[in-house]
Amino acid sequence: MHTPGMIALELQGTLEFNRTLVLVLDLCGTFAFAVSGATAGVRQRLDLFGVLVLSFAASTFGGISRDVLIGATPPAAFQDWRYLAVAMAAGMIAFYWSTLVERLRNPVRMLDAVGLAFFAVAGTQKALVFGLSPVMAALMGMLTGIGGGMARDILLAQVPAVLRADLYAVAALAGAVIVVTGNMLEAPVLVSAGIGGLVCFGLRMSALRWGWQLPMARGPQPPDGGGKR
Amino acid sequence: MHTPGMIALELQGTLEFNRTLVLVLDLCGTFAFAVSGATAGVRQRLDLFGVLVLSFAASTFGGISRDVLIGATPPAAFQDWRYLAVAMAAGMIAFYWSTLVERLRNPVRMLDAVGLAFFAVAGTQKALVFGLSPVMAALMGMLTGIGGGMARDILLAQVPAVLRADLYAVAALAGAVIVVTGNMLEAPVLVSAGIGGLVCFGLRMSALRWGWQLPMARGPQPPDGGGKR
Amino acid sequence: MHTPGMIALELQGTLEFNRTLVLVLDLCGTFAFAVSGATAGVRQRLDLFGVLVLSFAASTFGGISRDVLIGATPPAAFQDWRYLAVAMAAGMIAFYWSTLVERLRNPVRMLDAVGLAFFAVAGTQKALVFGLSPVMAALMGMLTGIGGGMARDILLAQVPAVLRADLYAVAALAGAVIVVTGNMLEAPVLVSAGIGGLVCFGLRMSALRWGWQLPMARGPQPPDGGGKR
Numbered sequence: 001m002h003t004p005g006m007i008a009l010e011l012q013g014t015l016e017f018n019r020t021l022v023l024v025l026d027l028c029g030t031f032a033f034a035v036s037g038a039t040a041g042v043r044q045r046l047d048l049f050g051v052l053v054l055s056f057a058a059s060t061f062g063g064i065s066r067d068v069l070i071g072a073t074p075p076a077a078f079q080d081w082r083y084l085a086v087a088m089a090a091g092m093i094a095f096y097w098s099t100l101v102e103r104l105r106n107p108v109r110m111l112d113a114v115g116l117a118f119f120a121v122a123g124t125q126k127a128l129v130f131g132l133s134p135v136m137a138a139l140m141g142m143l144t145g146i147g148g149g150m151a152r153d154i155l156l157a158q159v160p161a162v163l164r165a166d167l168y169a170v171a172a173l174a175g176a177v178i179v180v181t182g183n184m185l186e187a188p189v190l191v192s193a194g195i196g197g198l199v200c201f202g203l204r205m206s207a208l209r210w211g212w213q214l215p216m217a218r219g220p221q222p223p224d225g226g227g228k229r
Numbered sequence: 230m231h232t233p234g235m236i237a238l239e240l241q242g243t244l245e246f247n248r249t250l251v252l253v254l255d256l257c258g259t260f261a262f263a264v265s266g267a268t269a270g271v272r273q274r275l276d277l278f279g280v281l282v283l284s285f286a287a288s289t290f291g292g293i294s295r296d297v298l299i300g301a302t303p304p305a306a307f308q309d310w311r312y313l314a315v316a317m318a319a320g321m322i323a324f325y326w327s328t329l330v331e332r333l334r335n336p337v338r339m340l341d342a343v344g345l346a347f348f349a350v351a352g353t354q355k356a357l358v359f360g361l362s363p364v365m366a367a368l369m370g371m372l373t374g375i376g377g378g379m380a381r382d383i384l385l386a387q388v389p390a391v392l393r394a395d396l397y398a399v400a401a402l403a404g405a406v407i408v409v410t411g412n413m414l415e416a417p418v419l420v421s422a423g424i425g426g427l428v429c430f431g432l433r434m435s436a437l438r439w440g441w442q443l444p445m446a447r448g449p450q451p452p453d454g455g456g457k458r
Numbered sequence: 459m460h461t462p463g464m465i466a467l468e469l470q471g472t473l474e475f476n477r478t479l480v481l482v483l484d485l486c487g488t489f490a491f492a493v494s495g496a497t498a499g500v501r502q503r504l505d506l507f508g509v510l511v512l513s514f515a516a517s518t519f520g521g522i523s524r525d526v527l528i529g530a531t532p533p534a535a536f537q538d539w540r541y542l543a544v545a546m547a548a549g550m551i552a553f554y555w556s557t558l559v560e561r562l563r564n565p566v567r568m569l570d571a572v573g574l575a576f577f578a579v580a581g582t583q584k585a586l587v588f589g590l591s592p593v594m595a596a597l598m599g600m601l602t603g604i605g606g607g608m609a610r611d612i613l614l615a616q617v618p619a620v621l622r623a624d625l626y627a628v629a630a631l632a633g634a635v636i637v638v639t640g641n642m643l644e645a646p647v648l649v650s651a652g653i654g655g656l657v658c659f660g661l662r663m664s665a666l667r668w669g670w671q672l673p674m675a676r677g678p679q680p681p682d683g684g685g686k687r
Binding site: 068 | 526527528529590591593594597598604608612615616617618620622625626627628671672674
């Protein structure tokens with residue numbers, strides 16, 4: 001059995017470790033989403049600054065909305081210069097080597113899946129550290145994962161891909177649920193975060209490769225009437 | 230005349246009652262807006278998860294932005310599982326019985342009006358409880374009422390209906406002003422909230438039925454050039 | 459050399475002065491952006507209330523997002539009735555004298571530049587007062603400057619002009635950097651704010667007049683394919 005002192009020490013250690021884990025996952029996700037956002041900006045032929053703005057927005061909006069919603073202001077993206085630096089670096093790479101980036105097979109989608117997995121796990125972890133209930137922490141993790149991509153698409157005046165794409169939000173939610181479950185079972189954070197991230201990435205990539213889809217509404221309108229009202 | 234002790238007791242009772250009223254109105258509005266959001270998503274042929282995301286966003290975004298703006302984080306929608314449950318239930322209904330829902334006469338618009346009335350009243354009430362000035366509380370109530378519909382339309386890459394529709398925001402504002410006025414006149418909360426909600430709903434439905442409109446700008450462009458620049 | 463007591467007195471004076479400066483710059487920027495937003499709304503043939511909503515959103519969203527991000531809730535726009543009054547007045551002017559406003563040469567763009575300069579300087583100043591680091595304060599100033607215009611464009615379902623326009627965000631960032639630099643060099647606030655605002659306005663207007671542009675991505679798609687995916 002734990003004495004109160006031991007629990008306090010362990011809690012401190014866990015919090016310390018959690019914070020480091022959250023930072024590392026956040027920075028990796030930031031890079032992936034920034035490239036994804038910048039690439040979408042390049043495709044729309046924005047100028048250099050537009051691409052960088054899109055890069056920053058796409059890579060940090062999920063985390064920013066998470067931090068604003070749980071009351072952790074100013075958001076990590078504005079307190080830590082590393083998020084800005086990573087997003088700018090990724091944006092420059094995507095801008096100046098856009099032809100190379102485009103040539104790689106579906107680079108945007110794959111990087112998107114990487115960012116989705118990292119952000120869903122990191123977002124869930126941070127929400128748990130801030131004391132949200134398991135269900136809401138999983139929801140917050142999913143929102144962290146899909147928020148950046150939604151900001152990217154809304155800024156380009158498009159319906160967010162997450163609302164139509166194959167198992168996109170479901171993959172994020174699956175990763176988030178695994179992290180939450182691991183937390184309830186008191187499993188090591190690294191293990192549950194690793195499994196959660198891999199499951200999320202695997203689900204998303206499998207959905208892309210084998211065309212896994214959720215049921216689509218049988219609306220009264222023909223498919224070609226669905227694009228614009 | 231009231232003694233300080235009586236005032237404190239009454240204040241406590243009023244706050245307690247206000248909180249219950251706010252919760253009930255919020256949940257009713259959540260259901261109505263969730264169906265409205267989900268129906269719009271079904272029309273755009275989103276997949277199941279997209280419809281549920283739209284359902285949650287449309288039903289909670291007004292309240293979430295209100296809570297973020299008045300500093301009540303985490304927003305009620307992330308603290309109380311009932312908002313999520315109600316939104317998901319409404320989304321599932323709209324998804325699986327979309328043909329039935331569509332057949333009803335203008336269901337989206339009517340449910341929208343119900344949600345608008347509930348949210349405008351509840352949002353104003355909560356802003357008053359949090360100590361905002363009357364003018365700002367009314368504005369916050371209107372924003373609570375129109376925020377969900379705006380999020381729904383923006384997510385579908387459309388100009389929010391509230392910016393064009395007949396007396397939409399005006400109806401929300403009218404309801405909010407009645408709640409604020411009742412609060413200043415120290416009328417019972419239930420009375421002013423009831424009247425405010427009915428006036429808002431009545432105004433919106435009348436505007437739809439009889440085509441009441443606010444003056445529209447006489448812009449220099451022909452009407453057919455207004456859709457897209 | 460300053461004694462601690464002198465520094466405290468000076469700091470108090472500076473804070474007091476900063477607050478007044480922030481308010482005046484905010485109100486001027488609010489007016490300019492409100493006219494800009496309302497004019498865009500009139501062009502899209504919104505109704506009166508839609509124009510006023512767009513006017514308020516366009517003029518206050520930059521400041522609101524700044525205040526939410528630095529944790530200064532409720533945002534100044536909801537605490538001080540003057541922002542609302544200025545935005546409504548500007549919206550009414552743009553609505554009822556739209557033909558006149560339209561006849562002036564590129565009124566939207568010039569007012570946009572005025573607002574951009576005021577908001578970038580005021581936003582940076584407020585972020586500095588709230589203790590953000592220089593780099594983040596400059597970023598926050600830029601976001602304050604471009605946030606209103608982005609909200610205006612997103613509400614009209616368009617790709618924000620800031621992502622494509624000639625030195626738009628760069629002009630805001632230049633003004634913000636001058637304010638931050640002046641703050642680090644301990645220059646008088648009025649001087650650095652004045653220079654920063656003029657540089658921002660000058661850069662934006664020069665970019666419009668002489669067509670200064672940032673490099674645009676050489677995407678793999680032809681220019682005509684860039685509008686819609």
